[in-house]
Amino acid sequence: MNFTQQLVNGIVLGHAYALIAIGWTVLLGVARLVNFGHGQMYMLGAFVTWYGVSRLGLPYFVAIPVAMLVGVAVGYVMQRVMLQLTLKQDLVSIMIVTLGFGYVLHGAAALFFGSTGQILETPFSTKDIYWGDLWFTYQDIAIVIVAILFFAVLKYVIDRTRIGRLARMVAEDPQLAQLAGVNVRRVYLGVFAFEGAAVALAAALVAPRTPILTSMGFDEVIITFVVVVLGGIGSVTGSYVAGLALGLFTAFFGAFVSPAYATAAAFAVLIAVLVVRPGGLAVSPGGR
């Protein structure tokens, strides 16, 4: 087994995981909310991109923002419906409602896009790069570059800008944030809309690596959950590190042991980490 090839696979997979998880990381960090419809939002992002490229003939670079806009709309509507639950921090109801949203999205997508598996081809996904014994695609490079840029920009926005400060204020204490004149409802709506856009971007970039199905999404929720919890709930840096670590672990475990048990092994690692560090790899709240 080629160690370097697995290293490349792990790096690409890790950045893909981190990218898929980033929306939920911010959602959890700022609004203290979970979204079990996250996987179906990923699926929708993939299919909207595919529909734009394959059916409407849009250039890939146009289909991506279209998918992100659809993601924003879905996230906004979802949060608008759940606003009172969010303000009350009624987590059990929110879990059920988001799970329900996921199923609604799944059904609606199957109705509109059909149940047949599709391949999302992009200008990058079909171009291979061979470098000695190593093989990867331009799509892989795009995933890594976009993930790094996205995380860097997000970290800057959260740490250094007024919007980031408002988000951190709401994350730490929504009631106190109101006393500083912050419209907490608007922040919650914005965070959900951001999650929708972020997961759609992730889908548009990552989904070309595998066939897409309207029934997919469950694996993405599980992976996202592992990355978010392992990274420390709400930590942007932690999510990046956790995504990368999980990608490398999955690649090497799959190569040296068996891909069939990679998810089970990842959860074993998650449990071990949480026993040693209950706050995850990073513990800073508020999306930092």
Added chain:
Amino acid sequence: MNTRPVLEATNLRVAYGGNIALDVPRIAVRERELVGVVGANGAGKSTLVNGLLGWSRGSPKVSGKVMLDGKDMSRLPPHERVKAGLLLIPEGKLVFTQMSVEENLAASVNAPHDGQGRRHYSIDDVYTLFPRLYERRHHLGSQLSGGERQMLGIARALRLGPRALLLDEPSIGLAPRLVSTVLETVRSLVDSGLTVLLVEQNVRAAIEVVDRLVLLERGRIIAEGPASEMRDDPRIAEAYLGAHVA
């Protein structure tokens, strides 16, 4: 002193479940006036200032009319009242503990500058007022002492350009020397143009700085008047100042 009320509430009623925690027919604070609200634990002091802003960490039912400079605030959510110039510095958690002092002071939203009688304090203004905050500007809120947090809470409110300031129990947990410092600072802010409603359990300290005193008991105002007169009111003197009135 201008006699027009800057802040006025009528028929203010706050209820938790079916229990009425506060029932105040009228309370008003005039321009550049410092009004103290005193009373025993559970008298409804915090409920009063929270009710004026329509804010709470619980879920009370608030009714009545709250006017700021003649404008009805009653239907506005708390953050809109803050933007209008009605500021509350709550009891307990005053600052964002995960943010530095600088960030706490910078984090506030941009309030409109068109309000009458509103002074928007710059960062330099608040550091001049509280030099200790300048020294601690890179420290996290969680690293500050109780007195420093109180200063930061006031400073953050000043940055928003308050028209009227609601201050809830600023002396809690502070050393006696700091209590005087904080209350004297509040007095100096009023003298420079601010309008303040001060909730305070430390009646002895409060009566030295306020213009008028309101005594609350079981959610109702049972006495009010100029501080100089209220000092001799037997309900104040016996219960809070330790004096025996014949």
